[in-house]
Amino acid sequence: MNIGIIGLGLIGGSLAKAIKAHTDHHVWALDINVESLKEALAEGAIDEYRLSLGDSGQTIAADVVFVCTPVNAVYNTVKAVAERVRPGTVITDVCSVKGEELRRVSSEIPDDVYFISGHPMAGLEKGGYNNSSKDLLKGCTYLLLPDGAPDEKVEMLISLVSAIGARPLLIDPDYHDVAVAVISHMPHVISAALLNLTMDNDKKGILKEIAAGSFRDLTRISSSSPEMWKDVCLRNKKEIARAIKMFEDTLEHFRAMLEEEKEEDLAEFFLNAKNYRERVISCR
Structure with missing residues (x-):
């Protein structure tokens, strides 16, 4: 699969490292910190990087896109990504708060793009790519909020989460x-x-x-x-x-x-x- 990670901090970096360590998927990343992107590329945590999503008319090639931005940027980033990806793409986040915005975002993006919210129950007191690890998510409970997404897309994300050593758990968005x-x-x-x-x-x-x-x-x-x-x-x-x-x-x-x-x-x-x-x- 072609996997995108937007926001290469502690969680985004750990996801990238774990995916590359445990699968043969192609991983690209986007971040405002060029040094982190270059470091990740040199370490083999990603296969390529980009500095922007490009214009809304441009198509982003990805089967899954993880949005790992700060909490206040997640909603707008999800919508921006949804405007640019191919039909069938799954977009997921790692935000620790869902709120009204993320609970309604599925109704605000194209019908053939699927948002499955996520939340890995893992972290450290120190953030940033330099503190990320391929083992940070190992054994952690990884919450997934399907909220109407097709079963095959949910199963695909469950398989990916399981492949990196996390324990997927489906949870009601309202809870x-x-x-x-x-x-x-x-x-x-x-x-x-x-x-x-x-x-x-x-x-x-x-x-x-x-x-x-x-x-x-x-x-x-x-x-x-x-x-x-x-x-x-x-x-x-x-x-x-x-x-x-x-x-x-x-x-x-x-x-x-x-x-x-x-x-x-x-x-x-x-x-x-x-x-x-x-x-x-x-x-x-």
């Missing part, structure tokens, strides 16, 4: 943003909140000196791009706000148990968390 608000976005909110709380109370500069394993583990993800996470949170503000309310309720419940010294309830609280974490880990 996606609800689920990732809790499982992906809230950890960043909680990490940032804890760091801001610590900073505001570190008047003597001692707290940062004694921060050890548990604090560093819990706050590692706050080394991610602030700009990116600002955009993600605003795009999924409704579901994140709902998750924050549930988290506040959980903390309020814990505070009540603590103040009333309910030892058995406190032990059960931590035991339930421990047991569920073991179930989460066993899914990998």
Whole structure:
């Protein structure tokens, strides 16, 4: 197959490397960072690169196009690609928020071009092509949102995702943003909140000196791009706000148990968390 990747950052670069490592597909990439494109070409992560989509009248040869741009550019990029590809092409994204725009984009592109939204549940606190890896997506759950696409196109994308070592999982588009608000976005909110709380109370500069394993583990993800996470949170503000309310309720419940010294309830609280974490880990 001929596969295009638009946006050669952490995820786009990792996709390119994994596809070239595990398949014989032809891969081209488009990015504004010429140095990353040249590096990828030299490393064999891509077979060719381009610097623009060209005019709307030009045809882009591709069986599948992955849109791996920043969240605020995904919708317009999908529409621009759809105007230029051949009939039968599948366009997919890797965006962590779908929102109303991506849920309706299928109705705004040609009927013979198919948009199947995607979201690999993988990442690092550091972005960019230089941090990408052919193994980043290995074993990760890769969400796919078919939303009416033909079965054969969905199966083709499932096969490609499986070929690079990821685990495809079909999910309802309406449920996606609800689920990732809790499982992906809230950890960043909680990490940032804890760091801001610590900073505001570190008047003597001692707290940062004694921060050890548990604090560093819990706050590692706050080394991610602030700009990116600002955009993600605003795009999924409704579901994140709902998750924050549930988290506040959980903390309020814990505070009540603590103040009333309910030892058995406190032990059960931590035991339930421990047991569920073991179930989460066993899914990998």
